[in-house]
Amino acid sequence: xxxxxxxxxxxxxxxxxxxxxxxxxxxxxxxxxxxxxxxxxxxxxxxxxxxxxxxxxxxxxxxxxxxxxxxxxxxxxxxxxxxxxxxxxxxxxxxxxxxxxxxxxxxxxxxxxxxxxxxxxxxxxxxxxxxxxxxxxxxxxxxxxxxxxxxxxxxxxxxxxxxxxxxxxxxxxxxxxxxxxxxxxxxxxxxxxxxxxxxxxxxxxxxxxxxxxxxxxxxxxxxxxxxxxx
Numbered sequence: 001x002x003x004x005x006x007x008x009x010x011x012x013x014x015x016x017x018x019x020x021x022x023x024x025x026x027x028x029x030x031x032x033x034x035x036x037x038x039x040x041x042x043x044x045x046x047x048x049x050x051x052x053x054x055x056x057x058x059x060x061x062x063x064x065x066x067x068x069x070x071x072x073x074x075x076x077x078x079x080x081x082x083x084x085x086x087x088x089x090x091x092x093x094x095x096x097x098x099x100x101x102x103x104x105x106x107x108x109x110x111x112x113x114x115x116x117x118x119x120x121x122x123x124x125x126x127x128x129x130x131x132x133x134x135x136x137x138x139x140x141x142x143x144x145x146x147x148x149x150x151x152x153x154x155x156x157x158x159x160x161x162x163x164x165x166x167x168x169x170x171x172x173x174x175x176x177x178x179x180x181x182x183x184x185x186x187x188x189x190x191x192x193x194x195x196x197x198x199x200x201x202x203x204x205x206x207x208x209x210x211x212x213x214x215x216x217x218x219x220x221x222x223x224x225x226x227x228x229x230x
Contacts, residue, residue: 022098032098035105042109046116050151059125059150064195072129072192079133079187083157086180089173090164097169103213104167111159111209115151118205124152130192155194158185158202159209166210 022028094101126132126149134147161184165177185199 019096019098028098031102035102035109039105039109042112046112049116050119050148051146054119054123054150055146055148057123057150059123059152061125061128062195062197064127064197066196067127067129067189067192070190072131073190074131075187075191076131076133079157079184079191080135082180082183082187083160086161086164086177086184090168090177093168093170093173100167100169103210103217104163106213106216107163107167107206107210108160110212111163111206112156114205114209115154115156115159118153119151122153124150124195126150126152127192127195133188133191133193152194153198153201154205155185155188155198155202157188158194158199159206162203162206163210166207 090104091101094104130149132147132149158181161177161181165174165181168174168177181203185202188194189196189199
């Protein structure tokens with residue numbers, strides 16, 4: 001009987017932690033579930049846009065003074081270990097910080113929208129010597145087996161790691177994601193998946209996306225508080 005009481009006490013203490021209470025709250029779920037739906041929809045639409053438009057149009061080849069200095073090396077498995085390992089680790093970390101998870105999801109949705117707009121206005125051809133990086137997630141979301149080579153400006157993988165760096169709370173976790181950002185950036189450059197400018201610009205777009213989302217959250221919060229005070 002004492003063991004059962006101990007287990008029940010531990011279970012009750014877990015349920016009373018702030019992050020579990022937030023996950024179980026209706027207000028949070030009303031924000032989280034639509035965010036997931038919008039994110040998946042945006043990923044699917046943008047994947048189709050890249051396959052059906054970006055990959056089929058001609059693009060400019062840039063002279064890249066950095067890439068011209070070395071031959072490409074296939075780092076596909078290292079790149080995906082960093083990218084998808086980082087995603088799993090990031091989601092696991094942000095699970096304990098639900099509001100930061102929402103922030104990261106919204107920022108990622110804004111970032112991939114910015115990226116689609118940038119690709120529309122800046123048609124590029126792959127760098128000379130590119131070793132294609134076949135992304136299983138993009139294929140699953142609608143690429144129909146087409147390997148993307150023209151989704152260049154700006155680097156989505158580098159941006160994703162930087163969003164996780166900014167969204168993370170623990171300083172040690174932030175340091176891991178900062179190193180992962182540099183690691184992913186190095187991989188896509190050494191493999192010549194991106195031009196140097198694609199990678200250089202990525203953190204700025206990622207940070208800009210976070211700032212846009214922060215502003216939108218602040219405006220929405222003021223609107224809701226104003227409605228409640230009436």
